[in-house]
Amino acid sequence: MAVRxxxxxxxxxxxxxxxxxGRTDVGGxxxxxxxxxxxxxxxALQTLTLEHYPGMTELELGRIDDEARERFGLTGSLVVHRFGELKPGDPIVLVITLSAHRRAAFEAAEFLMDYLKSRAPFWKKxxxxxxxxxxxxxxxxxxxALARWTGASLTEK
Structure with a gap:
């Protein structure tokens, strides 16, 4: 699973x-x-605090990462999402998509971010x-934004 x-x-x-x-199968x-x-x-925001249920969150993020890999034919991907107390300017999420061609990598990154913004099991204060x-x-x-990806996908379950 390529999520943390x-x-x-x-x-x-x-x-x-x-x-x-060491990889030569990545074009984008x-x-x-x-x-x-x-x-x-x-x-003005002072802090943003993210909470989650360990185990459940990783499982759900892994499901959508697996869907992105299959749907867009990715050669690799990674989703890193932070939790805890964060301050303005702090990095909160990282999505990396790898593919043989650029279009699949761009679309998969958008797909993953649309899912994360609307369905990832985090509570934000x-x-x-x-x-x-x-x-x-x-x-x-x-x-x-998520609605454009509808079809036979995990996002509808």
Missing amino acids: VQREAFDVAEEIRLLTE IVTFTGLVRGEAGGR ESFADGTETWVDERASDGA
Whole structure:
């Protein structure tokens, strides 16, 4: 399974090196690194805290990673998602897709991110400088982005 859920930050260049070292079947690499934004709802964000159920989260992320590999014919992939307390500017998610040709790598990365934004089993709490906290709900735009991938996929189950 090419997924990790971890508290620590990740090194994008090192992750790419580990995925591609000694390989000649890779023609395209697409990476997406998500960062914690410094604002939410027009307010300055102090921290974003992510919670999850260990084991369940990795299993679900693994299912969608497997689907992406099969659907897009990937030669490799990696999803790293962080949890715990994060500050604005901190890296929160990394998606790397490898394929023989660029189009599959780009589409698979989009597919994975659309899934992660709307269906990954994380609970997010925003904390603001005034001491208020808010649990984050799914945005309608995230669900709409996921809808383009409908068909016989795990995202519908």
